[in-house]
Amino acid sequence: MAAFSDIDTILLIGGGNMGAAMARGWLAGGLDAARLTVCDPKPGAALQPLLDAGVRHVAGAPAGRVDALVIAVKPQVMEAVLPGLAPVLDSSSVVISVAAGKPVAFMERLLGPHAIVRAMPNTPAMIGRGVTGAFANPRVGARQRAVADTLLAATGGVEWVPEERQIDWVTGLSGSGPAYVFLMAEALAQAGEKLGLDPQLAMRLARQTVAGAGELMIRSQDSPDTLRRNVTSPNGTTAAALEVLMADDGLSALMAKAVAAAADRATELSKD
Template sequence: MTLVLKRPLVLVGAGKMGGVLLSGWLDKGLAPKDVFVRDPSPSPEVARLIAERGIPLNFSIADIAARKPAIVLLAVKPQAMDSVLPELGALVSPDTLFLSIAAGTSLFRLKELLGGDIAGVRAMPNTPVAVGRGITVAFANAQATPEQRALAGDLLAAVGEVGWVESEPLIDAVTAISGSGPAYVFYLAECLAAAGEALGLDPALSMQLARATVSGAGEMLHQFPDEAATLRKNVTSPGGTTAAALDVLMGEGGLSPLLRRATAAARDRARALGQ
């Protein structure tokens, strides 16, 4: 897939996630002349990329508004929205899609801050987009045309898988599962390594085992078409060592109810951020 735009793309926010997206777009063939970045203090890595590719930085809002950008991607932190969005009001147009990846910020809130009705898409990517293996789930409002929704999907697909929901509140649930999910997996690796140490293994070896096991199992989930439950059963012999461990993990008060409580807490926090 090669990304080709007929009108400019505006990236507002050049931190880690904004930088990953920008790098993915350029890798997919998006012309640097079609990208405009706005951030008073981009990260050093993104600043170098912008300079190397000759991408305009901190352009005049009036100048870019006259060119009717195809899409404005909002990659700023939720707490910065109140100060950043009002100055972008001149970009509001039915022909311009606003795509936000800010956690907890509703499209209605974006409309309030921008000062007009918008064609909007709210999306939640996760950090594995940094290695091209992320997943992003998005919601498009009624003002977004099928063409605009397809454009958003193409841009998000440059860094991983893309899914859609038809109800905006479900984005908070997505945030709890995939948005925050990588941290849960990293913590699993931490706990597995600590458990190895408790069983007498050298700390370095125990962490090596944990990292390789978690990443290897993840790659099997990625490559194999089998359900996760099937893959689990394939390595569980009746009465064996894995079964003994799973009796604990799947028992009363085990991993499943714990994750349900954890993800509900994450969802509730996402909702609170949007209020």
Template sequence: MTFSKERPFLLVGAGKMGGAMLSGWMADGIDPASILVLDPFLSAEVSNLLTKHGIRHVTDVPEEMTAGIVLVAIKPQMMDEVLPSLAPVIDQETLVLSVAAGTPVSKFQSAFGDIPVARCMPNTPAMVKRGITAVFPNQKVSEEQKSTVTRLLTAVGKVVWLTSEDQIDLVTGVSGSGPAYVFYLAEALREAGKAAGLPDALADELAIATVCGAGELMHQSGEDPAILRQNVTSPNGTTAAALDILMASGGLQPVMTDAVAAAVKRARELAG
């Protein structure tokens, strides 16, 4: 591992994503003595997690300490304020990880010099250890550091490595923002059920259970989604009638393509 009690893993920001990762690391057996959390505003849930595992916590950047890894899990608009304060704990061997959208590697190199930096794009299912995180490393990131990152991020889901930083914006449009699309699908299915005549509570229960169950079936089966769709579609049946609408030329696919393109465009705008 590229961090230790003497050169700790410094988690900067323990909000929903940082807290979810921290929970995953504890479940994965990461030594809590090697982790230091920097956050002046902890939630009760994260505070209890720190107490339970004896994880160290500070509200200001510690003096006379050098970190092995620094994970920056703060909002992009806080970068200009926070990054300069982190410089004293970073040296040429420190790996900086970022889960902040719209913040390029060059931003961290400007703040800390020519050091190992990896941009990560996780998604919110990491909170239930079913996320997927895409990672782009700069050339300074060693194979040992990549192995450490893989282990850390696998604790909250799958990990994929990118070959160019430009791909981060594309990932943002698909998996980074993607959970919201699925949540909206559940909302839309619920409203369609209500419009068809179901009681509100029943439509809600059916829609949520269907989306969750279909996702789990896809996960466990490992089948291509198209195959799973075909498996439940009888010729001239009820599912086929619905898919005739969803798969029409003006149906779901062109809308989803436009939605992802809009997310990618916005991600590029935020990155400047």
């Protein structure tokens, strides 16, 4: 990883929730606010604290080259936005896109032959607890990859994949994954209600159970499989529940179908 002090200039395109979350992580990690420029024609509430901290804001692409160009806009506006950004890039710049569904070839067509990293973060990045899958095209050198790693790691873990198509698989697993966990919390609460628990109590129990189990996985050196076995007494209550969830048509089979469906849709979108 590169030190923030080694990154001279960053141009962030898009100051929405994800872009602002990344910028907050950069500043918290030691980036000098004067080195960051945010380009957003309609800055919203998420951007205001950054502007108060001294981050420069422009409505259009500024003049001069940048070390890193970070694209955090909606995919449907990239066709209009990217061509105007080509002048800020040179052979030492790195482009980092967190826009879903747009492949490297699409960005190369609009920006030219540059070092490009395509990344897929997930929504916990907004609280610094995300994970990002990343792919680097062959033009990304060691320093450019180190810069990208530093910028992406400011919102959580970074996992690099060797093939671009694997970004679609990452999308199916971790990009869309928070929604699966939220659905699990909903389902747990609804199950508690059906047993007779007060709905608000059931939801509090479900939220804390999901959040606590996630934190335990992060802090523990044990695998999820070991943690599951540790909490499962023979012939106990958890074992009775797991007989249902681990059946041939249970949770594993459903999750495999769900992740594959999301990955397939990501592939379809990248071809649009």
